Every structure is written in structure tokens, then in C-alpha cells.
Amino acid sequence: MASSLSYAAFHYGSDSELQRVGVWEVDTVASEKSKYWIIYIHGGAWRDPRIDHKSFIPTIDAVISSQDECKSSISGFASVDYRLSPHPGFPQDPEGTTPRDYRNAFHPDHIKDVWSALRSLQERYAFGSNYVLLGHSAGATLALQLLMGSTALKGSAPPADVALPAAIVGLEGIYDLQGLVDRLGPEYAALFVGAFGDSSNWSDVSPMKFTKSFRSAWSEEHLVVLGWSPEDELIDRPEIEGMQKVLEKDNVNTLALTDLSGTHDGMWEDGRPFAQVIRKTLNHLKSSGLSITRQSSQIFDNDEANNRQGRQWRL
Numbered sequence: 001m002a003s004s005l006s007y008a009a010f011h012y013g014s015d016s017e018l019q020r021v022g023v024w025e026v027d028t029v030a031s032e033k034s035k036y037w038i039i040y041i042h043g044g045a046w047r048d049p050r051i052d053h054k055s056f057i058p059t060i061d062a063v064i065s066s067q068d069e070c071k072s073s074i075s076g077f078a079s080v081d082y083r084l085s086p087h088p089g090f091p092q093d094p095e096g097t098t099p100r101d102y103r104n105a106f107h108p109d110h111i112k113d114v115w116s117a118l119r120s121l122q123e124r125y126a127f128g129s130n131y132v133l134l135g136h137s138a139g140a141t142l143a144l145q146l147l148m149g150s151t152a153l154k155g156s157a158p159p160a161d162v163a164l165p166a167a168i169v170g171l172e173g174i175y176d177l178q179g180l181v182d183r184l185g186p187e188y189a190a191l192f193v194g195a196f197g198d199s200s201n202w203s204d205v206s207p208m209k210f211t212k213s214f215r216s217a218w219s220e221e222h223l224v225v226l227g228w229s230p231e232d233e234l235i236d237r238p239e240i241e242g243m244q245k246v247l248e249k250d251n252v253n254t255l256a257l258t259d260l261s262g263t264h265d266g267m268w269e270d271g272r273p274f275a276q277v278i279r280k281t282l283n284h285l286k287s288s289g290l291s292i293t294r295q296s297s298q299i300f301d302n303d304e305a306n307n308r309q310g311r312q313w314r315l
């Protein structure tokens with residue numbers, strides 16, 4: 001399992017204990033063009049201290065224990081931690097907490113950390129753009145924010161020396177903060193205020209509200225995969241379909257996989273649903289001529305309304 005791979009964690013910054021990445025090497029010597037690193041950004045609404053880089057382990061296990069030959073296209077796995085905002089359910093005593101352990105991040109700290117983590121990984125392993133970047137929930141927001149450049153960095157220029165990925169995979173992603181609050185209720189606003197301040201700041205950080213082109217920063221070889229499960233009790237279908245429309249308007253190669261199974265957090269806890277998405281993404285990258293493909297399932301075999309009962313996250 002992941003324990004059969006060599007694991008190491010290193011820090012890419014010194015302000016916070018959370019400025020670290022975990023790395024599981026598979027075959028990092030071969031730098032063949034056809035091999036990819038698989039890099040994960042966890043979710044937890046920018047604030048949940050219970051979710052960290054190790055939440056990627058079940059997915060790694062599911063990939064390496066499968067018989068699928070996609071394993072031979074993987075150089076290694078990495079999973080990014082980043083500074084978190086305060087969580088009201090897990091208050092910290094500012095007096096008794098060291099600055100390194102104090103969770104008081106505020107936008108753009110989270111996305112700046114993701115850029116720094118990628119730079120550090122690229123310096124160490126020299127994989128350039130040969131990587132697939134997956135993000136779950138708030139991690140999917142962060143992954144797509146890389147394509148938004150200075151808009152998602154409060155006006156600062158993104159680092160010029162960091163290569164963008166060959167593919168971005170958004171899983172159960174948050175793409176429009178205001179839209180989620182409007183559709184699903186004011187509890188969602190509480191998740192976003194701690195990270196971004198009041199709603200006047202939300203459109204700049206919401207990928208679905210990006211007014212420039214998602215294609216302009218990106219090379220010819222590129223792909224966005226949007227994964228979603230109808231059993232997700234926290235993020236609804238319009239969130240994924242809305243993002244898909246924006247990407248397609250910008251002529252981004254987009255693959256929507258809306259028939260995954262599992263609940264919002266159950267998917268990474270299980271690992272197999274995300275492993276399946278990784279397999280499909282690698283196969284898609286390998287297949288020639290990345291033409292725009294749609295694979296959205298139109299089959300509503302789950303009663304979404306039932307799954308929406310008690311839309312409540314665990315505090």
C-alpha cells in the first residue's frame with residue numbers, strides 16, 4: 001500500500017507547520033515525457049484542521065493496488081498542506097500557541113502556499129509540467145485559481161518559474177462562492193468569510209466568475225476534469241455544470257465525470273472513486289488529439305433530493 005512506497009514530508013516555507021508537502025515516490029529516476037506526478041490539494045473549506053495531506057493516502061493505495069497499467073505512467077504522488085484559516089469549532093489560544101501552529105491564514109495565503117509548494121516540488125523533482133493536479137472541494141478551487149493568475153492573488157503576479165500542470169482535476173469542487181450560498185443557504189457563507197472576508201471579495205476568487213480566459217495562461221496540451229458524485233451532500237450538480245460551461249466557453253478541453261459514487265468526504269476516505277478519476281485522466285492525456293470530450297452522465301440513478309437531507313458538515 002502507500003506504505004510500500006518511500007514517503008517523505010518536507011517544508012516549503014517556514015511561517016507555518018502546514019507549509020509542507022508529503023511525497024510518495026514511485027519511479028522518480030525515469031524522467032520520460034510520458035510519466036506524470038500526481039499531486040493532490042486537500043479540501044476542508046480552507047479551515048478544517050482535521051483534513052491534511054495524508055487524506056490522499058487511500059487514493060494512492062487504490063491506485064497502486066489496482067491492476068490497471070496506468071501505474072506505469074506515474075512518477076510519484078505528492079500531497080500539499082497549506083496554511084489554514086481559523087475554524088470556530090477548533091479555537092486556538094493565541095497566547096499558548098506558537099506562530100508556526102497558529103491557524104490564522106487569510107486570502108491569498110492559501111493560494112500563495114500552493115504556488116510555493118509546486119515550485120518546491122518542481123525544483124526537487126524537475127518534472128516541469130508533467131503533472132496532474134487534483135483538488136478536492138476547496139482544493140479544487142485552489143487548483144483552478146492557478147489558471148486565474150493575478151486575479152486570484154489579490155493583484156500580485158503569479159511566479160513565472162512555476163510550470164502549470166498538464167491536467168487539473170476538480171473533485172466535488174467549490175467554484176462559485178455566492179452561488180452556493182444563494183442555492184444552499186447562509187451556513188455556507190460562514191465557511192467563506194473566515195478565508196476571504198465578506199461577499200464583496202468572493203467573485204475574484206470564484207473560478208466560475210473569472211472574467212478573463214482560462215485558456216490564455218495554458219499551453220496546447222491541457223485538460224480539466226471535473227468529478228462529482230450525485231451522492232455528494234455538500235456540493236450540488238449546478239456547481240459542476242456551471243464550471244463546465246465556463247471552461248467550455250473558454251475552449252478548455254473539459255471532461256465532466258458526474259457519475260462518481262460516494263459522499264463528499266466519503267470519496268477521499270474510500271480512495272477508489274478518486275483513483276478511478278486518476279486512471280481516466282491519465283488515459284485521456286495519453287490518447288492523442290485532446291479534443292473536447294463530454295462524458296457527463298445524464299442518468300440520475302440516485303435520489304439527489306434524499307441525499308440533500310440535513311446538509312450539515314461535521315463540526
Ligand SMILES: N[C@@H](CC(=O)c1ccccc1NC=O)C(=O)O
Pocket residue numbers: 043044045046047048087136137138139174191234235313314315
Ligand atoms: N468540514 C468542514 C466543512 C467542509 O469541508 C465543507 C462544507 C461544505 C462544503 C464544502 C466543504 N469543504 C470543502 O473544502 C468544516 O467543518 O469547516
